[in-house]
Amino acid sequence: MSFESINRSRTRVLALACSIIAIGVWALTSTQIEAQQPESWEKNAGQRSSLHFYPDDPIWREDDMRNIPPVAEFDLSKSYEFVNETFGETVKSHGPSLNVNTLGEVPDSSWFTNRLGQHDMTIDEIVRGPNEVDGPAPGIWHITGRPDSGITPKFTVKDARGDTYLIKLDPAKFPELPSSVEIISTKIFHAIGYHVPEDFIVTFDLSNLDIAPGATIRTDTGEKRSIDMDDVRKWLKNTPRTSNGVIRALASRYVPGKVVGEYRYTGTRPDDPNDIYPHERRRELRGMRVFAAWLNHDDARSINSIDTYVDENGRHYIRHYLQDFGSNLGSGSTSAQQPRGGNEYLIEGDKIAKGLFSFGLWRRDWMSVKYPDSPSLGNIEADFFDPARWKTEYPQPAFDQMDAADAFWAARIASRFTDQMIKAIVETGELSDPAAARYLTDVIIKRRDKVVTYWITQANPLDSFNVGSTATGRELTFDNAATRLRIVQPDLSYKVRWAALDNATGGERAVGEELDVTVPRLAIPDTAWGPSDASGSRYAVASIRTIGTGNANWMMPVVVTVRDRRGTVDIVGLDRRTGHDSSK
Amino acid sequence: MSVTRLWIAFLLLSAVVAPIAAQDQSQNPSDSRAALLVAERDKKATETTPPQRGRVERALYRYDQENGALPFIFQTWHGLQLASGGFPAGAGTGFGTRYTHDLGSVRPAADPDRANRVELDALAAYSTRSYWRAAVAVNFYHVAGAPVDVSLRAQRYEYPQEDFFGFGQDSLEENRTNYLLRSTEAGAAARWKIADLLEVAGGFSYLNPTIGTGTDSRFPSTEEVFNPATIPGYQQQPDFLRGDASVALDWLDNPLHPHGGGRYGVQFSDYRDQDLDAFSFHRVAIDLQQYVPIPDRYRTIALHARANFTDARSGQEVPFYFQPTLGGAQALRGFREFRFQDRNSLLLTGEYRWEAWWALDGAVFVDAGTVAAERRDLSLRNLDVSYGVGVRVHSNSAFVARLDLAFSREGFIPLLRFEHVF
Numbered sequence A: 001m002s003f004e005s006i007n008r009s010r011t012r013v014l015a016l017a018c019s020i021i022a023i024g025v026w027a028l029t030s031t032q033i034e035a036q037q038p039e040s041w042e043k044n045a046g047q048r049s050s051l052h053f054y055p056d057d058p059i060w061r062e063d064d065m066r067n068i069p070p071v072a073e074f075d076l077s078k079s080y081e082f083v084n085e086t087f088g089e090t091v092k093s094h095g096p097s098l099n100v101n102t103l104g105e106v107p108d109s110s111w112f113t114n115r116l117g118q119h120d121m122t123i124d125e126i127v128r129g130p131n132e133v134d135g136p137a138p139g140i141w142h143i144t145g146r147p148d149s150g151i152t153p154k155f156t157v158k159d160a161r162g163d164t165y166l167i168k169l170d171p172a173k174f175p176e177l178p179s180s181v182e183i184i185s186t187k188i189f190h191a192i193g194y195h196v197p198e199d200f201i202v203t204f205d206l207s208n209l210d211i212a213p214g215a216t217i218r219t220d221t222g223e224k225r226s227i228d229m230d231d232v233r234k235w236l237k238n239t240p241r242t243s244n245g246v247i248r249a250l251a252s253r254y255v256p257g258k259v260v261g262e263y264r265y266t267g268t269r270p271d272d273p274n275d276i277y278p279h280e281r282r283r284e285l286r287g288m289r290v291f292a293a294w295l296n297h298d299d300a301r302s303i304n305s306i307d308t309y310v311d312e313n314g315r316h317y318i319r320h321y322l323q324d325f326g327s328n329l330g331s332g333s334t335s336a337q338q339p340r341g342g343n344e345y346l347i348e349g350d351k352i353a354k355g356l357f358s359f360g361l362w363r364r365d366w367m368s369v370k371y372p373d374s375p376s377l378g379n380i381e382a383d384f385f386d387p388a389r390w391k392t393e394y395p396q397p398a399f400d401q402m403d404a405a406d407a408f409w410a411a412r413i414a415s416r417f418t419d420q421m422i423k424a425i426v427e428t429g430e431l432s433d434p435a436a437a438r439y440l441t442d443v444i445i446k447r448r449d450k451v452v453t454y455w456i457t458q459a460n461p462l463d464s465f466n467v468g469s470t471a472t473g474r475e476l477t478f479d480n481a482a483t484r485l486r487i488v489q490p491d492l493s494y495k496v497r498w499a500a501l502d503n504a505t506g507g508e509r510a511v512g513e514e515l516d517v518t519v520p521r522l523a524i525p526d527t528a529w530g531p532s533d534a535s536g537s538r539y540a541v542a543s544i545r546t547i548g549t550g551n552a553n554w555m556m557p558v559v560v561t562v563r564d565r566r567g568t569v570d571i572v573g574l575d576r577r578t579g580h581d582s583s584k
Numbered sequence B: 001m002s003v004t005r006l007w008i009a010f011l012l013l014s015a016v017v018a019p020i021a022a023q024d025q026s027q028n029p030s031d032s033r034a035a036l037l038v039a040e041r042d043k044k045a046t047e048t049t050p051p052q053r054g055r056v057e058r059a060l061y062r063y064d065q066e067n068g069a070l071p072f073i074f075q076t077w078h079g080l081q082l083a084s085g086g087f088p089a090g091a092g093t094g095f096g097t098r099y100t101h102d103l104g105s106v107r108p109a110a111d112p113d114r115a116n117r118v119e120l121d122a123l124a125a126y127s128t129r130s131y132w133r134a135a136v137a138v139n140f141y142h143v144a145g146a147p148v149d150v151s152l153r154a155q156r157y158e159y160p161q162e163d164f165f166g167f168g169q170d171s172l173e174e175n176r177t178n179y180l181l182r183s184t185e186a187g188a189a190a191r192w193k194i195a196d197l198l199e200v201a202g203g204f205s206y207l208n209p210t211i212g213t214g215t216d217s218r219f220p221s222t223e224e225v226f227n228p229a230t231i232p233g234y235q236q237q238p239d240f241l242r243g244d245a246s247v248a249l250d251w252l253d254n255p256l257h258p259h260g261g262g263r264y265g266v267q268f269s270d271y272r273d274q275d276l277d278a279f280s281f282h283r284v285a286i287d288l289q290q291y292v293p294i295p296d297r298y299r300t301i302a303l304h305a306r307a308n309f310t311d312a313r314s315g316q317e318v319p320f321y322f323q324p325t326l327g328g329a330q331a332l333r334g335f336r337e338f339r340f341q342d343r344n345s346l347l348l349t350g351e352y353r354w355e356a357w358w359a360l361d362g363a364v365f366v367d368a369g370t371v372a373a374e375r376r377d378l379s380l381r382n383l384d385v386s387y388g389v390g391v392r393v394h395s396n397s398a399f400v401a402r403l404d405l406a407f408s409r410e411g412f413i414p415l416l417r418f419e420h421v422f
Helices: A003-034 A038-046 A078-087 A123-128 A177-192 A229-237 A288-294 A349-357 A404-415 A419-427 A434-456 B003-031 B033-045 B055-065 B069-074
Strands: A141-145 A154-158 A164-169 A198-204 A209-218 A224-226 A247-253 A258-261 A305-312 A315-322 A462-470 A473-480 A493-502 A507-517 A521-523 A537-547 A558-565 A568-576 B080-083 B094-103 B117-127 B132-141 B148-164 B177-193 B198-213 B240-250 B261-273 B281-293 B299-312 B344-357 B360-372 B384-394 B399-408 B411-417
Touching (some): A078 B055, A123 A419, A141 A164, A177 A198, A177 A288, A177 A419, A209 A229, A288 A404, A404 A434, A404 A568, A462 A558, A537 A568, B148 B198, B360 B399
Antiparallel strands (some): A164 A247, A209 A224, A258 A305, A462 A473, A493 A537, A537 A558, A558 A568, B117 B132, B148 B177, B177 B198, B198 B240, B399 B411
């Protein structure tokens, strides 16, 4: 072998070695990149001992309104959703909510906008709700069509401004019922933070209507044909009239953007890059169970949502809406709510068998409930209502995944609705019978109290954390939501353990012994600050348990992380530990 | 510099630069949570796929788009609709087509409640036991805007396997025979809803019944077992002019699926022999229903009493094919259709129903009935009894179907029916 050939051979070996090293390095670093995807983030979220805070934590606005290419229209099948949710296992992702910030709050997003939960709202703001206009413009409304979906009698009109509205008619035997509950629910869900349509109570008569050119209807046999005034007369014939002889109805303004379907309460939409959290892991969808129970929204299912592809200053993205609250509270859309509604799924095999073979001797407890004798109220009450047992029409996967932390988040928002707000909201339903309006107001207040009392106590309800300065240093203050809301007596004590957090590693070092305190005011020990991380911040962690109630849930700690950013101290982490799935 | 050296230099540089570059890439998302989320969304943007439906979802989606199977079965297509034929019990499964058309209207979706609506209604049906029926009617609804409906109708039918067991309560099950009944009928009827609860009706029709040999090969024809001379109307069938008048008080809480209230009706029918002066008679039918919730709609006792009395004019007979019968799915359920017949009948039914599920009721029932040639012989001591259990399928507001398991001294009969027992 010549030198040259040996040399060439060595060169090839060296080249091969370098190639292997280079490939190895790439492989290793790419693994590191993979390891920083939300899978590991989720793992960290589930094991808060290794919390890793970023300088921009807590995030208050989710960047899920980024421009995306057009998406296909994809309607869900109501039959499939029913079958799948009743008999299938649709939840693929289990665990705590993923879309919350490090304070456990839901950032503003294409799904949710923090309103009453984070900010004070005036009654005027709440009553106005999502409305950007004052309802259909006066003048002739041009009928443009009649949607096939849903069971409520309805048609669409275009007003003088060119806005399209869905006109939903009340049933003959239940005047004012669906229209009032829909508008009341819309106001409440909007104040909570959900995207909802603009709804209005309107009055009109045949003389207000004409047929828009090209307006068609689909017949029972599926054929399309032109609408004429005979059709309209037929639609309106059995619609209840007000004392003035006009028709009262609900006008729901079309939401902006192009409708591209509905969203499921599981998984993500595969063609929406902005949609990265499985829906059953979204706190606003899981915690919605509390609001749904409050308002008896047993129809809270996928097909009562809308996704629209909106154009916001040239930026296109999918915005997610709740819609169709017509079977909330005492309404069943075309009749009064079934007494089963909110109490039992449509299909529960064991109860069917028990009901059949007991020959009527076994009775569901809800069968004995008495409801008000008022057609504009339907079947709604607050005394029998039990938030823990309340159910949707059929299993709702996100609701089933709700844990105590989700429920606390929701109950805290519900608690922010004052009696005066509720009274003002009920007034938007324009019930003609003042006694009915009073009853409904009382029921909604009582049901609010029940959901708040139940769900706020299913987790350690420490709240309102703040950091202040004292003569001797910094102190952490908080309160107890249950005592603040007068659910329990205020004579509580707390056990507190401090730890220093190394944010770079996630490691915690316990500081001192567990402290017993009776006043919710904690001096932050100097030794509780961990080492500074790359951004120059240091962190102290307090784990606080509530003692003296006998409530096991309150013995689970609330873990509060305080951050010192070169002298600026704030709360950066709030983890409400839950011992069990409170939804069960 | 040789190519090999250049290659080595590139690889060495790669080995050094790659971790740095990788570090840069890994640091970007780790700098901030926002960057991490951006990276995740960027990643998903490269992987987007259109939403897809699986096979089952596709099928159910199509089902939804077509408004479900029930409309397909029960609704009309260009006025055409599937129909079962309205055959009597024991006819087998009926298949037919019904055609309805609003006269003077260009489309079927016109307001069905408008005044003076005129509808053409035609039906043709056939059954698995060779029963057939063709009928046509012109119906006038809300005449002059009043709650009055008028109908002009004609039909021809052939029921070739009608059962006959003999007369009276003592007739024998083993004497089951069958005969053919064919008739052509034409007439008019009117119904006036005087008030919310009260309705009167009346009408007349011309009937042309014919009796023939039964075609059910399982059982002999009637004339093979019974002496035709002892069966009124078997050998000769005149034409009849029939007149009807009825009144009913109805305060059922929901006629389609009652849980409370009642319905009490009386009908008087007069049959006049047009040819032989041998078979003129009249009949009084009393039908009483009462629903008693105990204490609410989830448990109900349903009570039903029905009596049919026929009286022939002096020296005349009541033809056997117009006599009241007991047995079958709606009268004395543990006995076969037409099991008992005579000039008079009495039926008493009690049913306890309980809601097992929002769409299913359980039921326990007892039926008792008797027939007799003379009214005074309708004795409560001579009642035949059947009993059983059943389930009723319903929607929130309407009955759909029932399955009854009925027992009597003559055995067990399962009954699947799509109409209420009464």
